[in-house]
């Protein structure tokens with residue numbers, strides 16, 4: 001079963017990349033990691049199954065990155081079920097343009113970016129710009145009905161990085177495997193693969209991990225979310241690491257505060273001293289340090 005799923009996912013990915021890059025598919029194809037083309041680090045936050053915590057992770061990581069003086073773009077590529085704007089408190093009537101408008105050719109991507117920096121969190125030039133997706137039923141229906149040219153995402157990203165001098169672009173994705181996700185993976189310097197300690201998550205995660213490895217995503221970190229307090233974290237990490245043979249980036253506790261917050265705000269702003277915030281902060285430091293090292297030219 002897993003093999004069949006995997007083969008199907010890979011076939012789709014390869015066909016998609018061949019068509020969109022108009023070039024024979026090679027496993028080293030990852031154009032956005034070329035420093036000459038784009039200096040910002042592209043980080044995709046993805047999971048095979050829905051509701052694992054991707055949007056909360058992306059929004060909080062972006063805000064924590066701004067705390068370390070980083071300039072961050074966040075793109076909601078989950079155009080079928082958008083939602084990250086809610087976490088940033090961006091009201092839909094303020095969203096004059098969105099990613100949808102850009103993809104339909106109605107505006108530049110920079111016109112669909114909103115400053116969602118949390119002033120009391122940022123340091124220095126730190127900033128967060130969000131490109132949201134439209135959540136009105138008719139807009140979602142239009143995307144599903146008409147589709148769009150996913151290649152525009154690639155050029156939009158470049159424009160956004162240049163316009164706001166971004167250090168990072170975080171891509172919040174739709175669960176599963178679709179064209180946006182494949183493109184996001186192919187462009188990424190880092191994939192944060194989110195999963196819960198749940199057998200249904202485990203199988204699909206193996207599919208995405210294999211695909212990301214075949215697309216040569218330079219770095220993949222697994223993020224285990226919603227771990228119960230009764231679980232032995234060291235043991236869980238060891239188990240997951242041995243199942244997937246991949247590094248674990250963070251283990252986040254399941255917590256009542258997050259459920260009570262119910263996406264009405266940013267957890268790390270509301271609970272700066274919570275263990276979940278500390279774990280995300282540790283991950284952000286790791287990402288920043290590793291990015292600095294890989295940006296350094298070879299001696």
Ligand SMILES: Nc1ncnc2c1ncn2[C@@H]1O[C@H](COP(=O)(O)OP(=O)(O)OP(=O)(O)O)[C@@H](O)[C@H]1O
Pocket residue numbers: 047049050051052053054055056057078081173174175225226227252253254255256258259261262263
């Ligand atoms: N560590 C946690 N503890 C408790 N609740 C959590 C935790 N992480 C996420 N949640 C809750 O899980 C729900 C889903 O979170 P979120 O929207 O971030 O997931 P998602 O992966 O983006 O979902 P989708 O696939 O639908 O886009 C939210 O209600 C959120 O509050």
Ligand SMILES: [Mg+2]
Pocket residue numbers: 054055056078083084172173
């Ligand atoms: Mg989401």
